[in-house]
Amino acid sequence: MRHSDSSDLELDPSSALHPSIAEEAQDLIMSSDNDAIPAPPARLAARFSKSSNMRRKSSAASSRRNSLTSHQSSRSSRSAHGGPQSTHIAQHLRRASIIESRKARLADRAAHAEQVRLRAALAKAAPRASTSSEERALAAKQARERFLAQVAANCAEEVKRAKKVAEETREKKAAELVRLKEDMLERSAEAERRRSLLQQNQRRPRTVTLPSVEEAKIVTRIWTPKNDIEAAKVIQQAWRNRKRRRIVSDFQELGLTLENVQKTSFEDVGGLFSQEKVLESTTKLLKLYGLQDEEADGPGESAPARTFLSAFLVLGHPAQVFSKEGEQEKELIEKAKNLLLILDPIISNSSTWPSAARLELLAEMYASFQTAFTAWKDRDCSALVDMMLAQFVELDAIWQSVKNDKDGHVAEDYREGIQHNQTLLLARIKRLAGADRAMKIVREAIGRSRRANRRKKPLGDVRPRATSHPTVGASGPSLTPIEASVSDTASETLANRKAAPLLPDNRTIMHELAINKEYRIDIKPRTDMRNNVIQAVSDKMRQGFESEFSDLFVIAMAETIREKLLSLVVPGKSLHTLISESLDTTMIANQVKMGAFSYQQFFSFMNSLLPKICAPVRDAEVKALAQDESEDPIEQLARLNYVIDLLSIDHANFTLQMNAPMLLKEATSYEQRCFANVYGNGQLHRASQWWLRAKRKAEEEVARRSTGNNAAAPLRVTRDKIYMQGLTDLAVAVTESQEVDVPETLELDRSRLSRMRRDIHRMVVISAILLTAKNLMRRDVRSQWKEQGQRMWDLPFEDAQTFIAAIESRYALPPTTKTQLSGTIERILLDGRNRQVTHPVVKVLLQKIKSHVHARLSASSADERVKAASMASQVLSSGGLPEFVVQIGALVEELQKVADVDREAHGKWYDDVVEAVTRDEATGA
Numbered sequence: 001m002r003h004s005d006s007s008d009l010e011l012d013p014s015s016a017l018h019p020s021i022a023e024e025a026q027d028l029i030m031s032s033d034n035d036a037i038p039a040p041p042a043r044l045a046a047r048f049s050k051s052s053n054m055r056r057k058s059s060a061a062s063s064r065r066n067s068l069t070s071h072q073s074s075r076s077s078r079s080a081h082g083g084p085q086s087t088h089i090a091q092h093l094r095r096a097s098i099i100e101s102r103k104a105r106l107a108d109r110a111a112h113a114e115q116v117r118l119r120a121a122l123a124k125a126a127p128r129a130s131t132s133s134e135e136r137a138l139a140a141k142q143a144r145e146r147f148l149a150q151v152a153a154n155c156a157e158e159v160k161r162a163k164k165v166a167e168e169t170r171e172k173k174a175a176e177l178v179r180l181k182e183d184m185l186e187r188s189a190e191a192e193r194r195r196s197l198l199q200q201n202q203r204r205p206r207t208v209t210l211p212s213v214e215e216a217k218i219v220t221r222i223w224t225p226k227n228d229i230e231a232a233k234v235i236q237q238a239w240r241n242r243k244r245r246r247i248v249s250d251f252q253e254l255g256l257t258l259e260n261v262q263k264t265s266f267e268d269v270g271g272l273f274s275q276e277k278v279l280e281s282t283t284k285l286l287k288l289y290g291l292q293d294e295e296a297d298g299p300g301e302s303a304p305a306r307t308f309l310s311a312f313l314v315l316g317h318p319a320q321v322f323s324k325e326g327e328q329e330k331e332l333i334e335k336a337k338n339l340l341l342i343l344d345p346i347i348s349n350s351s352t353w354p355s356a357a358r359l360e361l362l363a364e365m366y367a368s369f370q371t372a373f374t375a376w377k378d379r380d381c382s383a384l385v386d387m388m389l390a391q392f393v394e395l396d397a398i399w400q401s402v403k404n405d406k407d408g409h410v411a412e413d414y415r416e417g418i419q420h421n422q423t424l425l426l427a428r429i430k431r432l433a434g435a436d437r438a439m440k441i442v443r444e445a446i447g448r449s450r451r452a453n454r455r456k457k458p459l460g461d462v463r464p465r466a467t468s469h470p471t472v473g474a475s476g477p478s479l480t481p482i483e484a485s486v487s488d489t490a491s492e493t494l495a496n497r498k499a500a501p502l503l504p505d506n507r508t509i510m511h512e513l514a515i516n517k518e519y520r521i522d523i524k525p526r527t528d529m530r531n532n533v534i535q536a537v538s539d540k541m542r543q544g545f546e547s548e549f550s551d552l553f554v555i556a557m558a559e560t561i562r563e564k565l566l567s568l569v570v571p572g573k574s575l576h577t578l579i580s581e582s583l584d585t586t587m588i589a590n591q592v593k594m595g596a597f598s599y600q601q602f603f604s605f606m607n608s609l610l611p612k613i614c615a616p617v618r619d620a621e622v623k624a625l626a627q628d629e630s631e632d633p634i635e636q637l638a639r640l641n642y643v644i645d646l647l648s649i650d651h652a653n654f655t656l657q658m659n660a661p662m663l664l665k666e667a668t669s670y671e672q673r674c675f676a677n678v679y680g681n682g683q684l685h686r687a688s689q690w691w692l693r694a695k696r697k698a699e700e701e702v703a704r705r706s707t708g709n710n711a712a713a714p715l716r717v718t719r720d721k722i723y724m725q726g727l728t729d730l731a732v733a734v735t736e737s738q739e740v741d742v743p744e745t746l747e748l749d750r751s752r753l754s755r756m757r758r759d760i761h762r763m764v765v766i767s768a769i770l771l772t773a774k775n776l777m778r779r780d781v782r783s784q785w786k787e788q789g790q791r792m793w794d795l796p797f798e799d800a801q802t803f804i805a806a807i808e809s810r811y812a813l814p815p816t817t818k819t820q821l822s823g824t825i826e827r828i829l830l831d832g833r834n835r836q837v838t839h840p841v842v843k844v845l846l847q848k849i850k851s852h853v854h855a856r857l858s859a860s861s862a863d864e865r866v867k868a869a870s871m872a873s874q875v876l877s878s879g880g881l882p883e884f885v886v887q888i889g890a891l892v893e894e895l896q897k898v899a900d901v902d903r904e905a906h907g908k909w910y911d912d913v914v915e916a917v918t919r920d921e922a923t924g925a
Helices: 006-010 019-034 042-047 068-081 084-125 132-201 212-216 228-253 258-263 266-273 276-288 299-316 327-348 356-402 410-433 435-453 488-493 495-499 506-515 523-546 550-566 574-582 585-594 599-613 616-627 633-665 667-679 685-705 710-716 719-731 744-776 786-793 800-808 815-834 840-858 862-870 872-878 882-905 907-924
Strands: none
Touching (some): 132 356, 258 299, 299 327, 299 356, 356 862, 506 667, 506 744, 523 633, 550 574, 550 585, 574 599, 599 616, 599 633, 667 882, 685 719, 685 744, 719 744, 719 882, 744 815, 744 840, 744 882, 786 882, 840 862, 840 882
16 A cells, blocks of 8 residues: 655545545544454564654654554554555544644734734834833933942942041051050060069078078179170170160150140240251161161261151141141151150160060151151142242342342342342252252243243334434423324214324323333233224214215325324435325315325325335234225225324334333423322322221221230331332222222322232132132142143133133042032132122132232331242242232232332322321311
């Protein structure tokens, strides 16, 4: 019989078999399930008696029906069921049922997969209902991450602090354990020594009583050396013991105990420690206990002794030694305390030599203190060097300003004091930084200071080509440029230009020249102001050209340019004649009237004329004017006026430079004549009120500081102190100066005083921010953050984050410190925006600047001024203003010059003011 293959799986049994055959097959299957099958013969039963799990399972690739066993079982089935036809029908029915079940399962799986696909497509295509929950989840996640980061940072700080406390506790316990062991060892050694002495002195018990005569014959045993070597050893040991006791006793005779150091003043202790006897005794003590090398000799031999003696200063006078109490300072105090606690019992018990363990512990404590002291000194050394460098540079700046004054003998008064103080400062800098490095940094600092103070000269030749060496007559200077004379109609249009003249008046120039011998008219602020005025005039000209008076505006502008150019050339020269003839007002008026005036020819003439008049340094501006011509004649006229204004300033500066020596001789008398013309002999009301306020404030200050009779305090207030008090109040403030605040005698310095107030205001705000940051970061307040201060100087007082970013450009800020600093900066900037002083740090800094400026201005003699200048850096740095030492020094120097010029020119008016104030006080009393 042929076996079926895999193609039979695709057949449908119900269509392949006759219905009657199928029914018979079904009956056979049912009967085979219920009726008992007769047992096969023994030979066949043995063949099928194997376990079913040994047979291979059916698979899709290899069917059970295709195997040899399938053939055998099918033969068995045929023989059992009576024939091949019934067996074939049963197989087809079984195959059909299997196929149907598999088709049903596959259909269910396909339906389920389709449902899943449809649900996924619907979910994907459906719009999202709301993203608020996701946003909240994301925000919660970010908040959680920030919180975890903050917790991690706090935990890190806590762990660090806990580790430090644990380490300190461990060290203390170890030191205590070592101390207890040492005490036990000492006690054991002492007990052993007493026991040995007792055994040596104990008498041998006698068994027989000797007569009294024989007892008297007993002689004390005397030790005798065996040989000379043993005797030498004994003598050397005795000599060494005596030498040790002598070194310890010499140190004890100094009285260097912590109690005595605390009772003595800091200056006296410092003088004691600098004595040669104290250093020598301390050096011997350190060598005795092995804390210093025995062979150490030379200039640095006393350095370890000074370091050791510093422990007494650190514990006895911490306020004078340390500028602040930080972590490093606390560690140094702890190390010094441990060192003295270990050393004190060793020195007290000098009769016995300490054990090796105690000496080792002493060496460890000394090394620990020396390391901490060196670290603190290195950090503090840089601040001290910077401070002394600033003092050295300040003294050099004073010398540079007075060295050329031979007539008043000011240089002779200052020279000795400046030289003495600079010598002391240079010696200290060498001791801290080394000789070679000290000379290098001093030279660099002086070079930078002199370059900064030197007047910046313009590059190129500034002498105008069409000028000669002008002179000034005895009647006084005449530097004001000739004002344009125009018709009545055009004069109203040019009122703006006359209201804001290009150059300051003669009185202002003479006053500025008396204060600064190198004074030159600044171009930038004048040109900025002039551009605005020219723009206003151009707008007026545009309106005029559109009206019926356009001809008058052309004539007025030509006349103004003519007069300016004539003031730049020498009368009688060819250029003067050329300008007078080419820019004749009558000729230009006729051309305008006839309609023959040409702007192109006018500008061409100017382009050819200006290079012959200007200074070589202005060639670029003149060339740019000629090459970049504007199609708008009014705009070209504005540019032409701008260039002519630059030439006018150059001409005025050159004239000022050539005639400065003669002008300085007449400066005082000229100011007196001008002041008399303005005020005459009338009463100066503002000056009287200003003097009265300064007098009362000076008297209150002297009365507050006086320790004696306060009633006599006003008698000690001199006129100089009153004047300097009033001048300091005018300059050192943060609010805008009012007109009633400035006396008539200082009217010319109103803009200078306003500038000083703006600078002081910015100084105290920036210094308050830097000082707060240093304190929060536990940095030395004397350290100079010049780079950060310079960045903050140009920042507006608006956003605190910009100031924090300037600090973070060099120093990393922890999150807690940054948050705290941000809040403080916001409060300080609020004062800065409102020009007020409410924050306590700003108040303190402003008062320190005012006290320092007043103290330096009130110094009467040259020695006092030199001393105040040499201590300026130290005073300001310790007060939290190390970044602005140079600026404050320049402000004091400028105020000193203002005071000298003012009192010299207005001395007799001040006498009248003082007399009037005194008379009013007497009348009021």
